Amino acid sequence: MVMESRSYDSSREKPLAPVSREAARTGQPSLEMLVFCCILTLAGIATLNRITVHASHIRWTPCPSTYPASLECGRLAVPVDYNHPNRAQISLGMVRLRASTPRALGNLIVNPGGPGNSAVSVLARQKQRQLVSRNLTLHYNIIAPDPRGVGASHPVRCDADVASRRVPGYITSIDDFDKLATWSETLGKSCARMTGPVFYHLDTISAARDLDRIRRALGDEKLNYMGVSYGTQLGSQYAELFPEHVGRMVLDGVLDHSQAGIDSLMTESMAAEDSFHRFTRWCNTTSKCAFYSRDLPSIFDKLVDMANEKPIPALGCHEGVVKACRPDVTGYELISQAQEDLSYPKEWARLSRALHEASEGNATLLSPRLTPRNESLPVSSQPYTYCYPCARRARCLAGLRVVARLANLVAHRVRRAGLVDDPRQRRHNPERVLVLEIQINCIAWPAPVTNPERPLSRERLARAPPILLANSLHDPSTSVVWAVGLREQMPTAVSIFRDGGGHTSYWDYGHVQKAMDAFLLNGTMPEDLAVYRS
Incomplete structure (x- = not known):
């Protein structure tokens, strides 16, 4: 598909569309997550545009009538390729839930994981308690942006017939292998064709740079952030890129990007x-x-x-x-x-x-x-x-x-x-x-690897303020081993653990959630290496 080039006109952007009732649960490792899993729908997304100036503000407008009246909808233009920031851009979609108290602590950006889960969908379906407690919504403006390629932010589109095609589950021969490789390549090429150039720029580094654009557009010196599951990788790589702009950051259900396959x-x-x-x-x-x-x-x-x-x-x-x-x-x-x-x-x-x-x-x-x-x-x-x-x-x-x-x-x-x-x-x-x-x-997948596994820079992360890491000891999707591995790369990290199972811990509404909230609300950091029963 040939993308049309034209000057940027924010008045032509489409509003966020009504959210699907079948959006997936937050925090699911969709790492959860292959192209046919965890379908999240938000149609009516702004098209790819070519611009010559940076958009420096978020356009907040009323949300569709299907959204809760308490939400505001916003859009922000960001580069498709940060190596060429003045070329093609996409529009990121987000929602804002204003703090309930007049004396708000500022903005708290949330990411529900995946990769591929829609933060917009979580709040549009009034499921924010999966990510933030009532205390947090009282004192913070909750900012829920969809990462590039997801939901309201120029979502990846692929051939649905190919995506739904049944392929060999058990690879026992070269023939099985070839069938799977052909399917993967065909699907990937359809995604590239239907999505456009942003398909080749969906790495976490680009998404982290998007977060910083959002921070700047909000007028914040520091980024306050809550990330779960894949959102922990997004947060940790943001902290490496912009340690001086990290505010209060909580990462729940930790990924360690340093581990080889x-x-x-x-x-x-x-x-x-x-x-x-x-x-x-x-x-x-x-x-x-x-x-x-x-x-x-x-x-x-x-x-x-x-x-x-x-x-x-x-x-x-x-x-x-x-x-x-x-x-x-x-x-x-x-x-x-x-x-x-x-x-x-x-x-x-x-x-x-x-x-x-x-x-x-x-x-x-x-x-x-x-x-x-x-x-x-x-x-x-x-x-x-x-x-x-x-x-x-x-x-x-x-x-x-x-x-x-x-x-x-x-x-x-x-x-x-x-x-x-x-x-x-x-x-x-x-x-x-x-x-x-x-x-x-991913055999024969057409997009190149742009963010290969590697340790984060301890030298850069040492410049960040304390970051709170949380993990259950029996998490089936993000092993506690990964939480310890990321801790070793973060000199300022403080780790807490929940002695239980299940993926991530905030949803358990127990002592771990209270410890996270205390840090986000008043900066009170729990005892390092503390283990909670809930």
């Missing part, structure tokens, strides 16, 4: 193994589990094997003219769809019911959602930083098999990516080992 794979494999065992132990101790007092691991293994032999019907997906989900579910898809609920212990009862229904022949609750043609796909370059440069098919397949077997050595139930000679050789784990899945699904 194999290290991240091993770490996440062990975290996934731990999470699965916690889920099965819970099932053995509570009647809320649909498999109470039964051997859930064996049942799950048989269920996945059965779905691999013959996909399980998803009876609820046959209704209506336009199917919103697949009419049947493979074992690979069953594992993938189970991940969302496994990451949140409060959803474990629902997950057990979904698995129980599937065992009785109806996998509707575990069916992958298909992508309607009018929806955008939240794609970030960040998930593709571990892509293999596959010059030769056999060598690449062999390399992926090596890392998959290493994962199996440290986590016997982990077989998320299916890189085995016989899918029935492994026991199954309903927790995604996302790093390995990314390595597989």
Whole structure:
């Protein structure tokens, strides 16, 4: 698609559109996150423009009538490519929830993770308590911008038919590998064609520079920031780039961008193994589990094997003219769809019911959602930083098999990516080992890696004020090992931990949330390395 060049005219921008009711839950590692996962919809986005001057202010306007009346909607122009800031620009969309008290502490920017989750959607659906407490909304103006490529900020758009196409879940041969590579390349090229030049500038560094443009446009000397899951990488890389502009920063569910792909794979494999065992132990101790007092691991293994032999019907997906989900579910898809609920212990009862229904022949609750043609796909370059440069098919397949077997050595139930000679050789784990899945699904992806893994600069981060890091000890998606790894790169970091499971901790509304709030509200930093029960 050829993008039209014209002078910038802010009056021609489209307002933020009504938010989809099916936007995904915040904080989900959509690292969560491949192009067909976690669909977030906000149509009617401003087009790409060519300008010669910097936009220095945010245009705040009334939001659509479908939004809460308390929200204001804003837009800010930023460069597509910060190496050429006076060339093409895009418009970032955001919402603002003003503080309830006259004496506000200023602005607090929030990011709900993903990558690919929409901050605008969170507030538009009045789900802000997932990110900020009532105390924070009393004293801060909450600024919720969508990162570039997401929701209200020039979202990535791809061919929906390609995105919804079923591809091999288990790579057992060169033929499987070629099918997956062809799909990935075709999908990626469609995304590049339909999205335009910004597709090649969706890295976290560019998103961090966008944050600084927002800070400056708000007139703030310091950036106050709350980031969860992928939002922690965005925050940490912002702190490295602009340490002198860091205000009060809280990072919950920490990513460590310094780990090489194999290290991240091993770490996440062990975290996934731990999470699965916690889920099965819970099932053995509570009647809320649909498999109470039964051997859930064996049942799950048989269920996945059965779905691999013959996909399980998803009876609820046959209704209506336009199917919103697949009419049947493979074992690979069953594992993938189970991940969302496994990451949140409060959803474990629902997950057990979904698995129980599937065992009785109806996998509707575990069916992958298909992508309607009018929806955008939240794609970030960040998930593709571990892509293999596959010059030769056999060598690449062999390399992926090596890392998959290493994962199996440290986590016997982990077989998320299916890189085995016989899918029935492994026991199954309903927790995604996302790093390995990314390595597989990004084969032949057309966008180059622009933000490869590396340690952050301790010298630069030493100039930042204290930054609060929080992690649960049994987080299945962002391992506590990553939280410790990022801490080692941040001389001013203070770390707290929650002795529990689930992805991120703020949503638990316990002592960890209170510690985060105390720091954001009055600068009170908790004891370093403190461990809380909630």
